[in-house]
C-alpha cells in the first residue's frame with residue numbers, strides 16, 4: 001500500500017477545500033479545548049473540596065465508642081439463651097473513651113511499613129465561658145508536630161504561630177468562629193469548663209480556620225499535655241489514634257485488621273466520607289459528559305464536511321477508480337482526511353486547553369473559608385490530555401468512517417455515464 | 420501465446436431498472452495486439468455499455484471476458500482495480516482530470532498507484548508522455564487552466580502512463596471541435612505506428628471510424644459487422 005500517495009491525494013483534497021476543513025478543525029479544537037478546560041477545572045475543584053476534608057482527615061481513626069454491652073445477663077439464662085432477648089440491663093459505662101494501652105499500640109503502628117505516620121489525639125467536649133453564657137465546643141488535644149506533619153496543621157492557623165501551642169503551656173488555638181463569638185484576641189486568656197465541671201484558664205496563641213464553618217464555630221486546638229491536664233487525666237490518656245497510610249485505598253482492609261488486632265473501633269476514610277466520593281465522581285461525570293457531547297457535535301461537523309466533499313468529488317472518485325484505485329484506497333483517502341482534521345484540530349485543542357486552564361489558574365479566587373487558595377484551582381493531570389487526544393481521534397475516525405465507506409462504494413460507471 | 424489481448428465470449432447484458440431490457444446480445448469478438456479498432460452504431464445501441472464491461476468497471480454481465488488471456492470473472496474488486504491500473508488506459512468523452520492537481524500530477528497518479536517506478540521515474544515518464552502529446556509546456560499548470568482540447572490530450576497522456584495493453588476510448592473526440600478531433604486522431608495513429616499500441620475507440624464520427632484499421636458496427640445490442 002502506497003501510503004505516501006494516499007496521504008498526498010488526501011492533502012490535495014483538503015487544501016482545495018481548506019475553508020470547510022478549517023471550520024471542521026475549529027469544531028474539534030473548540031470541543032477539545034472545552035473538554036480539557038472543563039476537566040482540569042472541575043478536577044481542581046474536586047481536589048480542593050476533597051482536600052478540605054480528606055487532607056485533614058486520618059485515613060484510619062482508632063477510637064473507643066460508647067456502646068451498650070453486647071452481652072446481657074439474660075443471655076446467661078439456660079432457659080432463654082436461644083431466644084431473641086429484649087431485656088437489657090447493663091448500661092454503657094462512662095469512661096470508655098480512653099484507648100487502653102495506647103503507648104504500645106502507637107509503637108506497634110510506627111513499625112508498620114504500610115503506615116506513613118501516626119498522630120495521637122484527644123477529643124473532648126467543653127464549654128467556652130463567655131461572660132455569663134457558655135458556648136458548647138470541642139477541644140482537640142494534639143501532638144502539634146505530628147499533626148502538622150500529617151495534616152498540614154499550620155496551613156489552617158491563620159493568625160499566630162502554630163508551634164506556640166507546643167511551646168507555651170496552657171495555650172489554645174481557637175476556631176475562628178469561636179474567637180469571633182468570644183471577642184478573643186491573640187494573647188487573651190479565656191476560660192473553659194469541662195463536661196465534668198472543671199474550670200481552666202487558657203491563653204489564646206492563634207486562630208484556626210478550616211474552611212468548614214461548622215467546625216470553626218466549635219473546635220479549638222490545644223496540646224495533648226494541656227488537654228490531659230484539663231481533663232485531669234494521666235499522661236497516657238488518648239481518645240484517638242490517627243493513622244495516615246502510604247496508600248489510601250488500603251484503608252478499609254487495614255481498618256478491619258487493626259480493629260481485630262488492638263480491640264478498638266477503627267473507621268476508614270472511605271466509610272467516613274463516602275458522600276465526598278460521590279460528589280467528586282458526579283462532578284467528573286458531568287465534565288466528561290459535556291466534553292464528549294461537544295466532541296460528538298464536532299464529529300457531526302466532520303461528517304458533514306466529508307459528505308459534502310464526497311458529493312462534490314464524485315467525478316474525481318470515479319476517475320480514481322477507473323484508473324486503478326481500489327475501493328480500499330478511496331476509503332483510506334477519506335479516513336486520512338477525517339483523521340488529519342481530528343489530529344490537527346485535536347492537537348490545537350490540547351494546546352488551547354492548556355492555555356485556557358492556565359488563564360483560569362491566574363484568576364484570583366479569595367474566599368475567607370479557604371485561606372490557602374489564592375486563585376481558581378486547576379488540576380493539570382496529563383490523563384485529561386491523553387483522554388482528549390484519544391477521544392478526538394476516535395470521534396473523527398467514526399465521523400469519517402461512514403462517508404469514507406460511501407465513497408469507496410461509488411460505482412464509477414454510474415458517474416461517468418451520468419455525463 | 421496467442422496474439423489476442425482482449426476476447427469477449429457470448430457477453431449478454433441486461434438492465435433491470437425500470438424494466439428488464441437486454442442491452443447486449445451475444446457479443447463475441449476479439450482484439451489483437453497493435454490493432455486500432457473503432458466501435459460505431461446508433462446512439463443507445465449499447466456501445467458504452469460494452470466498453471464498461473470490457474474495461475472491467477462493470478462486472479454485472481453474462482458470458483466471459485478475457486484480458487491478456489486471463490479470465491475476469493471471479494476477480495475481486497482490488498484485483499480488477501489492479502488490472503485497470505496496469506493494463507487498460509481509458510479516455511472518456513469528458514476529460515475527468517482532478518482540478519486539485521497539476522497536469523503533471525494528474526498524469527502521474529495512475530503511475531504512482533502502480534508503484535513500479537520511483538516517484539522521480541514516474542515524473543520523468545509523465546513528461547515523456549506529455550511530450551508525445553505536445554503539451555509538456557503545460558505540465559505545471561492546474562488542470563482547470565487548460566482548453567478542452569488540451570485537457571483531452573492530458574487525459575490521453577494519463578491513459579498512457581503505465582504503458583497499457585490497450586487504450587479504450589468512449590467518444591474521446593465527442594466534445595471536441597474539428598481541429599482538436601483531428602489532433603487526437605493523429606495522436607492515436609502515431610501511437611499505433613510508433614509504439615504498436617492497441618486501441619479500441621467508440622465513436623459516432625464515421626469519418627474517424629473509416630480511418631481506423633477495423634470497424635465494429637453495432638445495432639440494438641448486437642454486432643452486425645466486424
Ligand SMILES: Nc1ncnc2c1ncn2[C@@H]1O[C@H](COP(=O)(O)OP(=O)(O)O)[C@@H](O)[C@H]1O
Nearest residue numbers: 434436437442461462463464465466467468469
Ligand atoms: N443504468 C441503466 N439502466 C437502464 N438502462 C440503461 C442504463 N444505462 C444505459 N441504459 C440503456 O442501455 C442502452 C445502451 O446504452 P449505451 O450503452 O449508453 O448506448 P450508447 O453508448 O451506444 O449510446 C440504452 O438504451 C440506454 O437507455
Ligand SMILES: [Mg+2]
Nearest residue numbers: 466467468589
Ligand atoms: Mg455512449
